[in-house]
Amino acid sequence: MSMKFSSKGPLLGIRHLQVILLLIAIFIQIYVRFSVSISVVAMTNSGKLNPNFEEFKWNTMEINYILGGFFWGFTITQFPGSFLCRLYGVKIILFASVLGSSVFAFITPFCVPLGGWRIFCSIRFIQGLFQGLVYPCIHNHLANWSPIAERNFLGGITLSGQDLGALVAMFGSGLLASSNLGWPGIFYISGAVGIGWCFVWLMFGSNSPSESNWISHHEQKYLIGSIDKTTITESIQKIPVPWRAIWTSSPFWALLVSVCAEAFGFTTLEAQIPSYLDGVLEVDINKNGLxxxxPYLALWLMGFVYLFVSIVLLKKKVLTLTILRRTFNTLALWLPAVGFIGIGFIEKEHKLLAIILLTVMMGLHSGTTIGSSLNTLDLSPNHAGMLVGVLYTLASGFGILSPLTVGLIVHDQHDRRQWQLVFIISALVFFLGNLFYTIFGSTEVQLWNDSNFLPAKGDTHIRNKDIEKQSK
Known part of the structure; x- marks a missing residue:
């Protein structure tokens, strides 16, 4: 007897609760990551912010070790995190990721006075290891809980947590450091909120609709129907990963090039332009909370603009999903590429213009969420977590290349010409990366997504009869 599936799910359901929990998880993790740049300033200059708390005499190199330690750990666990999600499910791995990162945040004020910058750097490295598990979990969970008709909306809402986390970290951390809680309050609050989230996640989080104890029968039928239509297999750990097919897939390579280009350019946009504004235009935006x-407020708000515009365009069938992703990715990379060139020619007399341009560039860049960030779910819902593990591991390497490039080119922070060369390189990376994605990017579900796509002997792959019939 065949099961009849509901064509439309409830307006509010457990799938929305899953998305809210994912949003909060990303928010917590990003806050923990970004707030350290503010907390380090407070810890090394507590006399100005709050003299009631201990001050540490760390030099620039030691501070850079603290800030950079996180990203080494973050890069290491991206790819292993994909396998752990497949083996043990998202629920337990995401729980471990947030719990580990939050516990180490909470104990930071107790440990740093004992071990100085070295123990702080070690804690940041360990937090990076835990947080490297997050994005494979997020994409894997979205694949199991997002119907294809709602994927942009649910995915966009989920990933908005990263922009909100950065915004609150940049604005709220300074307020906490100046309050009665002092710089330890930054760690206590983020750690406590993360630990509290873990208990809620254990209660309501679920690997799939069929495992949820809270979902209604109506919503479960709707989601199972969607799973069938998008060829998602719940027992994903039993499906072999078709590596040969993945690495010879042009849509995958288009996505990889775009993500790596985005990582390089965004790191320059986020971390290096403020240094340029300080060195060349003599305006240190990091000392001004507003x-x-x-830029992070613009990044967060524009994410919703892109999201709702995409919903309207798809609903009215103005653009196909493939054209939509390419268009939004183009807006998010090519327009900031022009901004890179422009900001290098702004004079000191127009400092406010430079800040406005940086804010606009950050806002426009949020289009990558609807552009390339959700593309893994299009190409292969079954292997979305694995794809993210590969993509983000390689992209993290390109993110590390950005400050290295600046270090090789910029020997004088006040030399505009040296910075202009950095911006030209970043603009070219943005332009060429998106050009490749525009030509080869796709939203078609790949044949190697199917659970019946089996590896053949040697280095080739074969399709079974069902897939051959489907292709015909």
């Missing part, structure tokens, strides 16, 4: 938070 200025430092404006």
């Amino acid at each position: 200025y430092s938070s404006l």
Whole structure:
């Protein structure tokens, strides 16, 4: 007897609760990551912010070790995190990721006075290891809980947590450091909120609709129907990963090039332009809470603009999903590429214009969420977590290349010409990366997504009869 599936799910359901929990998880993790740049300033200059708390005499190199330690750990666990999600399910791995990162945040004020910058750097490295598990979990969970008709909306809402986390970290951390809680309050609050989230996640989180104890029968039928239509297999750990097919897939390579280009350019946009504004235009936005938070406010708000515009365009069938992703990715990379060139020619007399341009560039860049960030779910819902593990591991390497490039080119922070060369390189990376994605990017579910796509002997893959019939 065949099961009849509901064509439309409830307006509010457990799938929305899953998305809210994912949003909060990303928010917590991003806050923990970004707030350290503010907390380090407070810890090394507590006399100005709050003299009631201990101050540490760390030099620039030691501070850079603290800030950079996180990303080494973050890069290491991206790919293993994909396998762990497949083996043990998202629920337990995401729980471990948030719990580990939050516990180490909470104990930071107790440990740093004992071990100085070295123990702080070690804690950041360990937090990076835990947080490297997050994005494979997020994409894997979205694949199991997002009907294809709602994927942009649910995915966009989920990933908005990263922009909100950065915004609150940049604006709220300084307020906490100046309050009665002092710089330890930054760690206590983020750690406590993360630990509290873990208990809620254990209660309501579920690997799939069929495992949820809270979902209604109506919503479960709707989601199972969607799973069938998008060829998602719940027992994903039993499906072999078709590596040969993945690495010879042009849509995958288009996505990989775009994500790596985005990582390189965004790191320059986020971390290096403020240094340029300070060195060349003599405006340190990091010392102004409003200025430092404006770009992240634009990033967060524009994410919703892109999201709702995409919903309207798809609903009215103005654009196909493939054209939509390419268009939004183009807006998010090519327009900021022009901004890179322009900001290098702004004079000191127009400092406010430079801050406005940086804010606009950050806002426009949020289009990558609807552009390339959700593309893994299009190509292969079954292997979305694995794809993210590969993509983000390689992209993290390109993110590390950005400050290295700046270090090789910029020997004088006040030399505009040296910075202009950095911006030209970043603009070219943005332009060429998106050009490749525009030509080869796709939203078609790949044949190697199917659970019946089996590896053949040697280095080739074969399709079974069902897939051959489907292709005909």
